[in-house]
Amino acid sequence: MIFLPIVERELRIASRRWFTYWSRLLVTLGGVGLAVWILFVFSSFGPPTGAFLFRGLAILVFIYSGIGGIQVTSDCLSKERRESTLGLLFLTDLTGYDIVLGKLAATAVSLLYAVLALMPVLAVALVLGAVTSGDVFRVGLVSLNLSFFFCSLGLAASALCRQANASTSLAIFFTVILNAAWLVGFHAAVVTSPICGCFLAFDNAYHLSPFGFWGNVFITQLYGWGFFWFACWFVPRSWQDASQSKEALKPAAGNVPRRRKLLEENPYLWRASRPEIKRLLVWLVTLAAAVGWLVTDRFRFRVMDDLFILILTGTVFKIWLASEASWIVAEDRRQGGLQLLLTTLLEPEEIISGHRAALWRQFAWPVAVLLAANVLFLTMEVQRSARGAFGELVWLHLIAGGSLVLEMVSLSWVAIWQGLINRKSNWAVVWAMLRIVAAPYLLFFALLFLYATSGPPGKVDWTGLLIFPGIFGVGVDFFFALGANSKLLVLFRTVAAEGYERKRFAADDEEETTPMLAEVK
16 A cells, blocks of 8 residues: 555645745745835935845745645645545544645645745845854744645644635634734743744844743644644544534524524525624724724824734724625535525526625624724814824824724725635635735835835835825725626626636637636636
């Protein structure tokens, strides 16, 4: 028998995927682009440019390791369960260890390539000074450590959940729990927090506590292996729960009046609102944000603490909304549910409006609470700050509240369209967030680059430049939201019926046909 046959098979498949090779090239180009940007923007600061460059690239590596680890593994096992193919593997003499290790090897190879490809870019900062070889080594070690931890965490969440969005949400939840003690200010727990290795890797922090750094590396490894072995243990016990999950979807007797009311209003509103616990979970996140603010700020109403809580909670809501909006449409299209619905009297406009109404029911009131908190924070900060800071505070809070509302509304259109045209709902979330949330900041970085290279070095008005992405985001939101809205109304039925691309028939050989997505993307 071949040793680790699933690993060999998955690696052969990964070697034929274009993403395995292009991912490392794209990430390296992103690192080089960021390095060039930092060198130009911070050229007026003199010798510390090497430290600025190194820390900026290190942040890129850390973020990519975390987000990439969860992204590539959070749906690998749950997808097998949804398609009922996981049980077929256990008809052989394969074990849970074989399957989980095979999935880890297949999904993590592209992430590992990309992280290793960024190491030479990090080493460029050595030439500029203010960076040591120990810095480069420790950042590389922490990056690989984080990649393994987040991949193992994604595998464990994927083994527990059947749906892609639930698996990703569970992985993010575990990440917050493991880092909660440090996030709320208990710095004594720094060794037990996986992300704290990102801060301890630099020379100034490492020399203060070298044992803390190595202890953090060891504990993060324990977390990773613990999640990995849990996935190996749980997978053989999870593939038979399809009947139980179907029983859980049956409505309780007490929900019949609510179900009837939603069905009368819009059938797809009822479908997209299930299960009802989703609304409660959003409120729990809002409550957790309030507790976090009380612990960190203690009613001192400091601008940075207030804005951090608002922006962090708003970002969680945006990712959550994009996941909900794209996943439901993607699953219904994959299972053929949208085609069945379109054979009834339901029109695409009714399906889209019902879906957006379900999102409104789930997120509207928690977002309203955030906006009320934003007004309260602004009022208290104005009373406690200097008179000259009034205009700056108003602008910051106005941008924070306005961008939250506009981006949530825009995501409700863009994420539905991305879920309709993408094969994987996780990638639909990524593309939607890049268009609505990341695009204004990309322009911000481009503007800052032009500002730094257009004339003699001078003092940068950081406050104005930080407000700018929010103002520009208004135009970005309208552009992408209106585009997604028009495509949904015109092409919804075509995409739902024909899938990702138009099928060629014998009668079409005489005609010139092109893939449909080339026209609509």
